[in-house]
Amino acid sequence: MKLKRFMTIAAAATAICVVGLQPSHAQDYPTKTVTVVVPFAAGGNTDTFGRLVAEELDKRLGQRFIVENKPGAGGNIGLGDLARSKPDGYTIGMGTVSSNAINQTLYKTLPYDKEKGFAPISLIASLPNVLVVNPDKIKANNVEELIAFLKTEPGKHTYASSGVGTSIHLAGELLATKAGIKITHVPYKGSSQAILDVVAGHVDMMFDNIPTAAQQVKAGKVKALAVTSLGKADLLPDVPTMASTIPGFEATSWHGLFAPPGTPPEIVEKLSKEVQAIIAEPAMQEKLKAMGVTPVGNTPAEFQAFIDKETAKWADVIKAANVPLQ
Amino acid sequence: MDIFSNLWLGASTAFMPMNLFYGFIGCLLGTAIGVLPGLGPTATIAMLLPITFGLPPESALIMLAGIFYGAQYGGSTTAILINLPGESSSVVTAIDGYQMARNGRAGAALATAALGSFFAGTVATILLAVAAPPLAAVALNFGPAEYFSLMVLGLVASVALASGSLLKAFAMIVFGLILGTVGTDVESGTPRYVFDIPELYDGLNFVAVSMGIFGICEILRNLEGEHERSVGVKRVTGLMLTRQDIKRIIAPVLRGTALGSFLGILPGGGAMLASFASYAMEKRISPNRAEFGKGAIEGVAAPESANNAGAQTSFIPMLTLGIPGNPVMALMVGAMIIQGITPGPNVISDEPALFWGMIVSMWSGNLMLVILNLPLIGLWVKMLTVPYHLLFPAIIGFCCIGAYSINNSVFDVFVMAGFSVIGFALSKMRFEPAPLLLGFILGPMLEENLRRAMLISQGDPSIFVRSPLSLSLLIFAVVVLALVLSPSISRKREEAFTE
Numbered sequence: 001m002k003l004k005r006f007m008t009i010a011a012a013a014t015a016i017c018v019v020g021l022q023p024s025h026a027q028d029y030p031t032k033t034v035t036v037v038v039p040f041a042a043g044g045n046t047d048t049f050g051r052l053v054a055e056e057l058d059k060r061l062g063q064r065f066i067v068e069n070k071p072g073a074g075g076n077i078g079l080g081d082l083a084r085s086k087p088d089g090y091t092i093g094m095g096t097v098s099s100n101a102i103n104q105t106l107y108k109t110l111p112y113d114k115e116k117g118f119a120p121i122s123l124i125a126s127l128p129n130v131l132v133v134n135p136d137k138i139k140a141n142n143v144e145e146l147i148a149f150l151k152t153e154p155g156k157h158t159y160a161s162s163g164v165g166t167s168i169h170l171a172g173e174l175l176a177t178k179a180g181i182k183i184t185h186v187p188y189k190g191s192s193q194a195i196l197d198v199v200a201g202h203v204d205m206m207f208d209n210i211p212t213a214a215q216q217v218k219a220g221k222v223k224a225l226a227v228t229s230l231g232k233a234d235l236l237p238d239v240p241t242m243a244s245t246i247p248g249f250e251a252t253s254w255h256g257l258f259a260p261p262g263t264p265p266e267i268v269e270k271l272s273k274e275v276q277a278i279i280a281e282p283a284m285q286e287k288l289k290a291m292g293v294t295p296v297g298n299t300p301a302e303f304q305a306f307i308d309k310e311t312a313k314w315a316d317v318i319k320a321a322n323v324p325l326q
Numbered sequence: 327m328d329i330f331s332n333l334w335l336g337a338s339t340a341f342m343p344m345n346l347f348y349g350f351i352g353c354l355l356g357t358a359i360g361v362l363p364g365l366g367p368t369a370t371i372a373m374l375l376p377i378t379f380g381l382p383p384e385s386a387l388i389m390l391a392g393i394f395y396g397a398q399y400g401g402s403t404t405a406i407l408i409n410l411p412g413e414s415s416s417v418v419t420a421i422d423g424y425q426m427a428r429n430g431r432a433g434a435a436l437a438t439a440a441l442g443s444f445f446a447g448t449v450a451t452i453l454l455a456v457a458a459p460p461l462a463a464v465a466l467n468f469g470p471a472e473y474f475s476l477m478v479l480g481l482v483a484s485v486a487l488a489s490g491s492l493l494k495a496f497a498m499i500v501f502g503l504i505l506g507t508v509g510t511d512v513e514s515g516t517p518r519y520v521f522d523i524p525e526l527y528d529g530l531n532f533v534a535v536s537m538g539i540f541g542i543c544e545i546l547r548n549l550e551g552e553h554e555r556s557v558g559v560k561r562v563t564g565l566m567l568t569r570q571d572i573k574r575i576i577a578p579v580l581r582g583t584a585l586g587s588f589l590g591i592l593p594g595g596g597a598m599l600a601s602f603a604s605y606a607m608e609k610r611i612s613p614n615r616a617e618f619g620k621g622a623i624e625g626v627a628a629p630e631s632a633n634n635a636g637a638q639t640s641f642i643p644m645l646t647l648g649i650p651g652n653p654v655m656a657l658m659v660g661a662m663i664i665q666g667i668t669p670g671p672n673v674i675s676d677e678p679a680l681f682w683g684m685i686v687s688m689w690s691g692n693l694m695l696v697i698l699n700l701p702l703i704g705l706w707v708k709m710l711t712v713p714y715h716l717l718f719p720a721i722i723g724f725c726c727i728g729a730y731s732i733n734n735s736v737f738d739v740f741v742m743a744g745f746s747v748i749g750f751a752l753s754k755m756r757f758e759p760a761p762l763l764l765g766f767i768l769g770p771m772l773e774e775n776l777r778r779a780m781l782i783s784q785g786d787p788s789i790f791v792r793s794p795l796s797l798s799l800l801i802f803a804v805v806v807l808a809l810v811l812s813p814s815i816s817r818k819r820e821e822a823f824t825e
Binding site: 041042043044047048051052055068069070071072073074076077080106109111155156158163164165184185186187188189190192196197199200202203211212215218219287290291323324326 | 368371375379465466467469470510512513514515516517522524525527528643647656657658659660661663664666669672733734735774778781782784
């Protein structure tokens, strides 16, 4: 009887400790500077989103959120660093469709434990790609005409990408497998020179990130046939979706915030709530939309489900297209 | 005339007190980081990016641009004084500039660099104002095949970069080419020579390699003792240029400016390529070519003009097409996007005040830099009198910080250290580092464009001769090769290089 009572008290005390103390820990967080690892070079999309969000977290949580760029090996170097850092919430990092859903299949070895993965905080933004063609090289006004045209000249036409295994490359592979056509992949280092060569007509077409491509479309240098998001894109409201011709076709470049595996869920939750609130702010919405970006912001569970779905989808494309593993 | 009203609009933007102020801050910061080896404009602009969120777009971009060309000025200072290129584009300046400093002519070398840069900057600004859109169209004609042919020409011409044995020069170029293959193969995504080290997936870092081969290696050589006092640089005589100096630099500055303006337009390392190419050209055609490598003032004037002209014209593809040609331009594009301006062909018509304001600010920025730098020459030269036991550890410290800050990676510091040893061994065997670095830069571009062109042509090599532009570049390369190999010239060449 006595023992039972003692046990009850002990259990209650433990419960109070667990319930009561842990959140107060998270309530205090952050008490010092937080490092935000961006696994890509400064100036790119991931860096821009990382800095925009870090700036706001800084204001809301009263501690410095410092962005540190650790580029290299398709994001693997920065994520390796993130995975190895202490899971206390004082090191968090950005991840993208490439680094957190494609590399898992594309790279034979990763500098971190694939199984453990990361603790997703929130998806920040997703960026549709747009299929643009050089009007002199490709005589087509929509995706159906394009597929028909490419079927008459199999293997003769080329598409550019920002590198092997990028979402831009795999969008092309997805098109080729789904439509049953043969097109030659011409990889570049980064998308800026790739779109330049499509504008100049050295390469026939490309899936490119929407902000840069939209400018070339508006200037009449290239023709936009379709966007790769499931819904239409604000920057190019007249352009139909790929999915309207090829059902289910979706290939977006997304960017989110992650914590190292094992970070206390309370801290992850707290950060997630802040990030969701930041993204919901009208000023941020406006800023992101002007960049052609779809602002998202979701819970860790929603983000994890999304990542699992994306990882499975790109694994299928990589296998179907026989993309060589790195 | 349209152009005058445009320039007037630009001037009224650029000369607004606030914009002048931010331009000055940018130039000052740029010079400072240019002087510090390795800490380049890319890292600085990245760090300052959040600060620009709150500024009006014109001021933000004017300041960032100031950092970029300020670094071009500052980078040559350490190259000349201590053989430590602060910027990749001032690597060749170190060759003759440092020799001039050792002969007690550091002041003249610094003045040449500043004045040559200013002249080139002025010309390139005018070029930008008058001809940016048509020039951007020229850049569009350069597809993979044309790039390949341009790189072939560059490689052939680079033989001229070497003094001494032709065979050794070839060996160094090939060594550079091989180093350039390290990293992920762009076409297949296969890693090459990476030994499972993730840091090598993107290849060896150029800045780390060149800091090791030039800067740290120079310290090693000094410590060895044999140069010990000779590096102590003879007494500095005259900070300013003599009339004869001015006569000698006019033609190289003009040629450097022309070459730099052209190469800067092409995406992919314009300014750096420009300084190498103009040095190689001067070494071929200058009446004083015998002095090259021993402190020829032309060897400072030409590459410095070329890299500044190239830095300026590298804005052309960014401003007119929205396509960044180098990492700094990529950051500028990022800054514009944050400001709500999407770079692209429409910027000139949609944002005329921004476009023309930036162009005019380039000139005012260059003027500020000359005013800033000429009085500083005396101060910089004093740096040479700092005793070695203080100077060397400081340089090594800055180099480590610089190498680390490129990618925030300790690995790059090791790369730098490793290459200082390799550079030391090479200098012992009288191999020259310049052709190695050129092979290292050109190699990956050569390979990528060759394979890209072959992919596009479905494996038909005639793509290289079907395009008139590519064909003429290749013919030119053959002519240069014939000249280098012809007996009479190679004899003259040897005469020129043997003391």
